[in-house]
Amino acid sequence: MSQDAPKTQSSGNGGGDEPRIGVFVCHCGGNISDVVDVKRVAEEIGRLPGVVIATTHMFACSDPGQAMIEQKIKELDLNRVIVAACSPSLHELTFRRTLNRAGLNQYLYEHTNIREQDSWVVTDKELATQKAIRLVRAAVARLPHLVPLRKRVIPIHPSVLVIGGGVAGLTAAAYLANRGIAVTLIESSPFLGGRVPHLAGLFPTGKQGRDLLRPVMDAAVNNPKVTVYTNAEMVQSTGFIGDFRTTVRIQPRGVAPTVGDIQAAIDACPEQTDDEYNFGLTKRKAIYRPPEGSYPAYPAIDWKSCTKCGKCVEAVGGKGINLAEEPREIEIRSGVILIGVGLDLYQPRLGEYGFGRFPEVITLAQLNRILDPNGPTGGKLLIHGRQIRSIGFMHCVGSMQRKGIHTPGPDGKINDYCSRVCCTACLHAETELKQRYPDLQVYDFHEDIRTYGRWHEDYYTRAAEQGVAFVRFNPLRPPRVERDPQEEKPLLVTTIDRLTFNEELEVPLDALVLATGLVARDMSRLIDLFRCSVGPDRFLLEVHPKLRPVELAAFGLFLTGSVQGPMDTVESTAAAAAASAKAAAMISQGSIELDPFVARVTEELCSGCKICLNVCPYDAIARDDAKKVAVVNEAVCTGCGTCVAACPCNAITQLGFTDAQVKSEILALLGRTPADAVA
Amino acid sequence: MAETVTTGHASQTTAVAWEPRIIGFLCYWCSYTGADSAGTARMKYPPNMDIIKVMCSGRIDPELITTAFANGADAVVVLGCHIGDCHYISGNHKTMVRMPLMRRILEDLGIEPERFRHEWVSAAEGEKFSKLVAEVTEQVRELGPLDWPRLMRERGVGHGADLKAWGE
Numbered sequence: 001m002s003q004d005a006p007k008t009q010s011s012g013n014g015g016g017d018e019p020r021i022g023v024f025v026c027h028c029g030g031n032i033s034d035v036v037d038v039k040r041v042a043e044e045i046g047r048l049p050g051v052v053i054a055t056t057h058m059f060a061c062s063d064p065g066q067a068m069i070e071q072k073i074k075e076l077d078l079n080r081v082i083v084a085a086c087s088p089s090l091h092e093l094t095f096r097r098t099l100n101r102a103g104l105n106q107y108l109y110e111h112t113n114i115r116e117q118d119s120w121v122v123t124d125k126e127l128a129t130q131k132a133i134r135l136v137r138a139a140v141a142r143l144p145h146l147v148p149l150r151k152r153v154i155p156i157h158p159s160v161l162v163i164g165g166g167v168a169g170l171t172a173a174a175y176l177a178n179r180g181i182a183v184t185l186i187e188s189s190p191f192l193g194g195r196v197p198h199l200a201g202l203f204p205t206g207k208q209g210r211d212l213l214r215p216v217m218d219a220a221v222n223n224p225k226v227t228v229y230t231n232a233e234m235v236q237s238t239g240f241i242g243d244f245r246t247t248v249r250i251q252p253r254g255v256a257p258t259v260g261d262i263q264a265a266i267d268a269c270p271e272q273t274d275d276e277y278n279f280g281l282t283k284r285k286a287i288y289r290p291p292e293g294s295y296p297a298y299p300a301i302d303w304k305s306c307t308k309c310g311k312c313v314e315a316v317g318g319k320g321i322n323l324a325e326e327p328r329e330i331e332i333r334s335g336v337i338l339i340g341v342g343l344d345l346y347q348p349r350l351g352e353y354g355f356g357r358f359p360e361v362i363t364l365a366q367l368n369r370i371l372d373p374n375g376p377t378g379g380k381l382l383i384h385g386r387q388i389r390s391i392g393f394m395h396c397v398g399s400m401q402r403k404g405i406h407t408p409g410p411d412g413k414i415n416d417y418c419s420r421v422c423c424t425a426c427l428h429a430e431t432e433l434k435q436r437y438p439d440l441q442v443y444d445f446h447e448d449i450r451t452y453g454r455w456h457e458d459y460y461t462r463a464a465e466q467g468v469a470f471v472r473f474n475p476l477r478p479p480r481v482e483r484d485p486q487e488e489k490p491l492l493v494t495t496i497d498r499l500t501f502n503e504e505l506e507v508p509l510d511a512l513v514l515a516t517g518l519v520a521r522d523m524s525r526l527i528d529l530f531r532c533s534v535g536p537d538r539f540l541l542e543v544h545p546k547l548r549p550v551e552l553a554a555f556g557l558f559l560t561g562s563v564q565g566p567m568d569t570v571e572s573t574a575a576a577a578a579a580s581a582k583a584a585a586m587i588s589q590g591s592i593e594l595d596p597f598v599a600r601v602t603e604e605l606c607s608g609c610k611i612c613l614n615v616c617p618y619d620a621i622a623r624d625d626a627k628k629v630a631v632v633n634e635a636v637c638t639g640c641g642t643c644v645a646a647c648p649c650n651a652i653t654q655l656g657f658t659d660a661q662v663k664s665e666i667l668a669l670l671g672r673t674p675a676d677a678v679a
Numbered sequence: 680m681a682e683t684v685t686t687g688h689a690s691q692t693t694a695v696a697w698e699p700r701i702i703g704f705l706c707y708w709c710s711y712t713g714a715d716s717a718g719t720a721r722m723k724y725p726p727n728m729d730i731i732k733v734m735c736s737g738r739i740d741p742e743l744i745t746t747a748f749a750n751g752a753d754a755v756v757v758l759g760c761h762i763g764d765c766h767y768i769s770g771n772h773k774t775m776v777r778m779p780l781m782r783r784i785l786e787d788l789g790i791e792p793e794r795f796r797h798e799w800v801s802a803a804e805g806e807k808f809s810k811l812v813a814e815v816t817e818q819v820r821e822l823g824p825l826d827w828p829r830l831m832r833e834r835g836v837g838h839g840a841d842l843k844a845w846g847e
Contacts, residue, residue: 087718088732089712113730116717116718117715117730121718121721121726121809122723122726130726138731533765533768536763640734640735641735641770645738646773663743669702669729669731
């Protein structure tokens with residue numbers, strides 16, 4: 001039965017040929033012993049061959065409990081240990097450490113769950129005791145097949161690649177560089193900064209986005225440890241934790257910092273396109289200046305709209321503008337990678353609350369640009385040149401969508417989640433407007449208001465005090481936006497108001513602002529390359545929301561900022577700080593230790609059929625074409641065991657979950673010994 | 680509680696106290712945690728299913744399932760993360776494909792479909808887990824014990840012809 005027990009991992013501490021087993025059954029202060037007769041469990045198990053001691057303890061996990069186990073290991077020269085107690089998720093690690101302290105390899109340990117899966121769910125004491133005996137007996141049967149294992153030690157190259165130059169990426173880069181770690185930051189657009197510089201006035205401080213970002217940007221780009229590539233897109237990434245090799249394609253900027261009369265070049269450019277900085281409120285040329293607060297602070301050429309007509313080159317006399325330069329590719333080596341590519345704004349469908357049909361319907365992002373003193377209207381509330389006397393805000397546009405009410409996107413999904421930041425952003429804009437124009441009529445149409453963050457509720461209170469009219473609509477019957485038939489105002493919003501017991505309201509407005517939600521970017525290439533888990537909301541999914549909140553399941557990959565879901569700037573920078581701390585901790589250790597439960601190939605049995613290569617979710621298996629056998633890269637293997645089940649030759653086994661171990665467990669649970677088993 | 684039933688084939692009737700023996704293979708990240716959460720919530724269910732922990736339901740080799748049946752399991756339950764929730768991205772996709780095939784093989788062997796259950800149970804679905812165990816236990820109790828040696832003998836499969844019925 002033990003033909004597949006691996007031989008190579010012996011570390012010399014424990015695991016001798018003859019099992020000397022110690023079994024410790026925990027009372028858990030009555031949680032277990034009130035139902036399970038723990039004394040009887042210990043007595044029955046004590047009779048099994050190989051069991052040197054079987055005893056009970058009131059709280060095995062307590063200091064005296066662990067000390068007792070440690071002492072018994074030394075005193076009785078135990079080489080295998082079982083603790084029958086709570087779920088392994090609670091205390092398996094605790095007792096592995098106890099073994100370590102006693103000088104025994106920590107993987108010569110079995111943790112048997114007789115609380116969550118026995119004493120807490122079985123009422124009959126006799127049946128519960130029998131179940132406990134079966135479970136511990138199975139662990140005893142498994143033990144002889146355990147071998148000492150060592151954690152995998154992977155060296156880490158002391159460098160970090162940060163993908164994305166928004167507030168999260170910049171914050172992480174600055175923190176890491178301050179720690180003395182070499183950082184390469186790549187940004188796909190020509191300018192660093194991301195979404196924050198667009199924002200005029202951020203809650204909860206009211207500060208301009210660009211002012212807020214400046215110190216962060218300075219700390220990142222002025223640190224000699226940071227190398228920045230803009231116009232840089234990841235095309236390939238190979239390798240694994242400790243040694244990633246990422247290929248990045250860098251588009252030329254087209255414009256040198258030393259360029260002469262740039263205004264002449266811009267004037268000469270015949271191509272016009274929507275200015276993304278102002279969300280289409282204004283136009284810009286194909287050669288354009290950086291938006292305020294961006295880095296690097298010299299112009300760039302947008303190759304998507306440039307026709308390479310050469311007029312700009314003529315305008316500067318051929319100096320400082322080069323249209324002929326080709327993209328280049330570089331390889332970046334890094335120990336770990338931080339992913340901070342951010343998110344997109346929901347683009348309302350044509351006609352959604354009149355969007356695209358009526359020019360008076362704008363998005364909150366556009367209003368934000370209008371409110372910027374340096375923005376397209378110089379901070380005046382003008383929409384398409386018109387003065388505004390009454391304005392409405394529509395919450396949850398592209399968020400909290402419902403099946404049957406909202407049209408699904410191209411992938412057939414609706415955005416049924418809350419985008420989180422728009423409520424407070426709306427209220428912030430409303431209070432700002434009311435402060436600047438006290439006579440402005442402001443209406444707030446919402447199905448719900450979620451001012452969840454610290455101090456966010458203040459904006460709600462202030463907006464109410466300033467006289468903003470709140471209208472609560474029924475999400476199953478969303479408001480309609482039409483041309484005002486009376487032509488008193490350009491727009492007419494018709495809705496029922498739940499705050500006045502479903503009274504039907506008609507609200508004439510000069511302008512309507514849609515609080516568009518936040519959606520995940522198209523990250524298909526990245527998801528593919530890094531084998532990311534993706535949530536139902538299409539954002540990237542961390543391993544565990546509380547225990548490993550900024551890590552991907554594949555080792556050495558961290559999430560930073562709103563790539564993980566809708567976040568405001570406060571949360572993005574907090575996530576960036578967390579990710580950089582995790583990355584720095586990993587790098588400062590020089591190497592990391594991973595669980596040893598990896599797949600292992602027995603070369604003599606392997607036929608080289610490559611079936612395992614295709615089932616591995618992490619591409620951790622390759623074929624050695626010279627030897628014609630499969631080879632597992634242990635730095636990449638996460639130990640799922642999928643290849644083990646797929647192998648037609650039984651050539652792959654999973655350390656810690658070998659066939660011999662699992663089968664011995666099955667037999668013991670069914671009351672059989674290897675001698676009377678059916679193969 | 681244990682009831683007395685007759686087992687074995689007609690000529691060799693032996694009376695034993697019989698309780699359904701069920702082996703459950705559970706992935707650690709979702710279903711095993713789901714079973715733990717049933718425990719934490721003190722949801723009561725029958726003690727007949729014994730759980731074997733694997734890291735991913737993708738590890739569950741069909742051979743482990745037949746090993747369980749051949750050695751006296753009256754039913755086998757395979758539980759994994761819901762599709763899309765796999766800790767290992769797509770390990771459960773393999774389970775999703777393997778288990779229906781396994782079911783057909785077991786049906787060919789004459790094993791009633793109720794004796795093999797394959798479900799997705801998330802870490803939060805303690806209630807689903809406890810109800811599932813109760814349901815399978817009751818179904819198997821009605822079916823009675825699985826007499827693997829007799830099945831093998833009738834079909835002349837493997838070493839079946841040489842096997843004795845349990846208790847003989």
